[in-house]
Amino acid sequence: MAERGEEDNAATLLRRASEALADAKASDSATVRVAEAGEEDAPVDRLAAELRQAIEHGDIDILFQPQVSVSTGAIVGVEALARWDHAMLGMIGADALFAAAARADLEIGLSDHIQRIVMARATAWPAALSGLRLSLNLTAGDIARPGFADLFLDRIDASGFPRRRLTLEITESGLIEDLGIAATLLATLRSAGCRIAIDDFGTGYSSLAYLKSLPLDYLKIDKKLSQDITGTVRDRVVVRGVIDMARSLGLSVIAEGVETTEQLDLLAKEGCQYYQGFLCSEPVDVVTLLRLVEAQAKI
Template identity: 70%
Template structure:
């Protein structure tokens, strides 16, 4: 995790997902390379969301638990059991809440609250990824449209998945969904991650250009954690860069850590982009981010993701 110079500074890290199979093992009904690859990618996704573990090893038990979860998820979508929470995004200079990120939550009857990572891992097992993404988008638009006047100027950030980006004609479908809902395009930000870009950067750029040209804004999420983040800044039509929470967490460490974060923020701002810092938990982090030039922040320092009533209270209070 030591930075290295190449006309800028970037933190290099790695995550591993491992899957294995012993032929003839009746407890592990792997059916070939496709199953092993799916397990390995699932383990990699888990490693990427882990706070500490760089390595995750897939297992048949984990595979089967995802199968069971996928069945439950199918019913949850049908019965409208997926909930949406909103995490405030705060303008650092004024302290005002100017937007929110919409985050899916599912209160599973046995496992308790599950976030978007678990939801989409289960959805991918049952080929429900597109159905889940469509469902979440409709929910977010309907909820935000019904907000009272005090929330009527907030920007709403919606996460797009890799499947969304790869879907033929998605821009047309998405914009029609937004227009049918009645929610203003101009208050909508679409967020994409490196995972959603890495398969086909050219197609992603075309899609985002179309959405941005139609009035939506575009943010790249988890910036600073991927090997090609710098290329994304250069090649994609962006409005916002979201500094990953891992970098935010480290900003209070050594002077070298602060140089890395300051370099990322300076680079983004020099390209005319606004910078949102994610995962801000302490006043010290916020002050350092402000000194580095970040525009907005979100994190537990102000609030966890909340429902509509709690969001209204936060906006009224701040």
């Protein structure tokens, strides 16, 4: 249990970070949610009509984006990301996939399908990847499902992938209606050996409520905040506040969307421990991931 002074310090940082985020949102440099290129233009009705067949035919694929230690430069984990290489529309990402699934009433089916693929792929990784952590996204629908914790843990165990190497990411934007139910579910998964991360932190107004209510291990800074660190003094103050707040609460910090060495250097100075983004690699298949890890090991 934290000492009283540590709790007070955390509460102060929560308040200051909340004020800083609100100030930033009201300024000319306000943080905004940026849609993935092309995804918002995807005709959701068409995708919804074709999605069931895509699932049945195995057209939904999984790519892995490396997560890198800031201090050592080593690839220490990956985030699993669903992709659909559509014959007419090109590469469709997870946001459009789940929008189509919602339209087709296939959200649970799609989530189950992705989880099974991810666990099967990771279990079959070659030995050189056996030390990596695997991050897998849970949806709001997963969290609301009765009995999901037991179902999901059985799925992990059946795959043979170690629970201790699995991090479950929950997305802050549009995440949770009942924080009590979510906290109970995530506590069960965490006590079973999994780790918990809050994704896209800084994109909405419920962030601080999630931090106070949910059992977390990692905070993932939204890519817009990560990239804004090279902007104005105010931008950097906001990022610093988020990192200080997270670390005072005992959370490890992962910066998403890091694309330049300048961004990485500034994030490192503020105490960020891990990053992912195009500076290291775009999301890749297992063969390319293996090459990246082996190349890094030779440095």
